[in-house]
Structure formats: C-alpha cells, structure tokens
Amino acid sequence: MYQINPKDIKRYPLEWNKIFGNSNKLIIEIGFGGGEFLVNLAKENNNYNYIGIETSLTSCHKFKKKLFQNNLNNIQIILEDAKFAIREFFSDNSINKVIVNFPCPWPKSKHAKKRLFDEKFIDTLSSVLEEVDGKVILTTDVFWYASDVKEKFLNNGCFEVKNISEVNQLPFKTRYEKKWEYEGRKKYLLIAQKRCKKTIKRLLKGDFDLPHQKIKKVDFDKLQSLVGFKKSCKNKTIVIKDIYTKLDGSEYLVKVFSEDEGYIQSYFVNVSKMKEGWLIKLDDIAKAYRTPAVKEAVNIIAKEIEN
Numbered sequence: 001m002y003q004i005n006p007k008d009i010k011r012y013p014l015e016w017n018k019i020f021g022n023s024n025k026l027i028i029e030i031g032f033g034g035g036e037f038l039v040n041l042a043k044e045n046n047n048y049n050y051i052g053i054e055t056s057l058t059s060c061h062k063f064k065k066k067l068f069q070n071n072l073n074n075i076q077i078i079l080e081d082a083k084f085a086i087r088e089f090f091s092d093n094s095i096n097k098v099i100v101n102f103p104c105p106w107p108k109s110k111h112a113k114k115r116l117f118d119e120k121f122i123d124t125l126s127s128v129l130e131e132v133d134g135k136v137i138l139t140t141d142v143f144w145y146a147s148d149v150k151e152k153f154l155n156n157g158c159f160e161v162k163n164i165s166e167v168n169q170l171p172f173k174t175r176y177e178k179k180w181e182y183e184g185r186k187k188y189l190l191i192a193q194k195r196c197k198k199t200i201k202r203l204l205k206g207d208f209d210l211p212h213q214k215i216k217k218v219d220f221d222k223l224q225s226l227v228g229f230k231k232s233c234k235n236k237t238i239v240i241k242d243i244y245t246k247l248d249g250s251e252y253l254v255k256v257f258s259e260d261e262g263y264i265q266s267y268f269v270n271v272s273k274m275k276e277g278w279l280i281k282l283d284d285i286a287k288a289y290r291t292p293a294v295k296e297a298v299n300i301i302a303k304e305i306e307n
C-alpha cells in the first residue's frame, strides 16, 4: 500500500512513474470498497498502473491482504478523500481513466455537499485527466444521480458526455453491484471524456519544511486561554481544541483542528523551550499536510502566546 506520509514528501504532485518504477498510464478507482473490480482489472491488463483511493481504513487494510495474496505490483492504494488526493497528488494531464462504481448518491439535499461530484472536483478532473483520451467512467444504480453528474460535466464545458446508458453488468462484479442486483435495481453508465482543461489551484505547493516560529518568551496565561480559539479567513479555519503540558513545563502540545477549503485536519502544534527562547512548530508526530491553514495555525499560536 502506498501510504503517503506528509512528513516524508518534499514535492507535490507525486511522481507516480518513480513510485511504480515505470511510466505506464494511470487508472484510478475511487471508492474501491471490497477491491474486486480493481484487482481483476489489474490482473487482466498489466500495461497500466492502478491506484485505488478510499476513505475507509477497513477497506484499505482488507485490500492490502488481497494485493499480497494476488502478488500484484501494478496497484497502489491511497487512504484519503479522493477530492483532495486527486487534486494534490496528481499532475495535470496525468490520469488516463477515473472509474467510480456505485458511489453513495447522498439523496437528501441537506447532504448534497457530501456527494463526490461537485463543480470543483470536475474542474480538478478536467485538469488531471490526459488530454484527448482521459475519461471518467461512472456506474450507478441511481438514474437521477447519473443525470445530475452528467449535467455537472456538461456545465463545466471541458467534457464531451455520452448519453446515460443502461448496462447489464460491470466487467467484474463488485460487492454493491451484487447487493443492488439482489434488490432488482437497474445499472446506469455515464462516460465523460475530457476535451479541454481548466487551471486549478493546489494547496500543497512551495515550502515543505516543518512550519515553525521562534519567540523569546511565552505568556502562559495566554497559552492556556487559547482553548476554544477560532479564526476563519480566506477559505481557512483554525480551531484550538486543547492544550497538554509536560510535567516539568518545558513542552506544550496544542491540539488544533484546521480546514482548508473543506479539507479538515487534526494535529498538534508543539511549543518547546530551547536554550534561548521557545520554538513553536508542527509536532513531529503530526501527519498533517503542510497546507496554508496548518502554516497559519503555527503562526497564529506563536503570535498569540508571545510575551
């Protein structure tokens, strides 16, 4: 499993040809669940490199076992929200196909924000898919969802979208396909092909050093009163949840939640005594991506607690 550790990565987007050791084209499956589709696809055609992206840790662990049993070296998996991963880990024009099988349609309008395909994600797809050949292939059991996604691709202006068609079965049956077949539901296929490209803004770029600040003295009352602090500005939100102190008072861990354009992370900022003054930095054990909100959290804490 390719487990991305933000601390180790010096450059985004990632260099997938180095990770796979070849320059085969990339096929991605978002939400691979049980992994049946991806494994069979990779077994059938090893002229491509395959990447599965999942938010479920359990699915990733189970899939890892499957990869091991099948001895496949042309698949990597990423435990991450696909909207973030596809935008940040892939270069422009680098993905041959994005496949999505039976995503949750989140039917209630109050949950619409959770749907995978939204305007911004389709902008991202227009940027990262290969010119001319790059495709999104969606199979769903929900017709209105396929229509809604089709309209979003058309509104984007960078895709040619074929008519939604009814399909009998996927080339390899997935867990959800079996489930919906058992309930007698139909299956719909939507294919969107890239025709042009939008320019997107990525969060992970530039300086990947651990964000840090130095100050001469700490105001400990101000430090303790940071719990509950919240600041929102320019697509970033920073919330301070708690403060933990080492018994000898030489080190503090500030628990932070931050959000960059809907992407939430939780981590510690470390405040520690040095020979001279104090160092405020993203804690070494934090697996947070060094996004603008993370950098800002370190800067804000340093500014707020300086005496």
Ligand SMILES: C[S@@+](CC[C@H](N)C(=O)[O-])C[C@H]1O[C@@H](n2cnc3c(N)ncnc32)[C@H](O)[C@@H]1O
Residues within 6 Å of the ligand: 030, 031, 032, 033, 034, 053, 054, 055, 056, 059, 080, 081, 082, 083, 100, 101, 102, 103, 104, 116, 174, 175, 176, 177
């Ligand atoms: C309904 S299941 C379908 C699983 C599988 N494709 C199948 O057909 O059996 C949807 C899957 O998508 C995953 N998922 C949902 N949102 C996601 C996101 N933003 N990024 C990556 N995976 C996601 C879920 O964890 C879940 O495993």
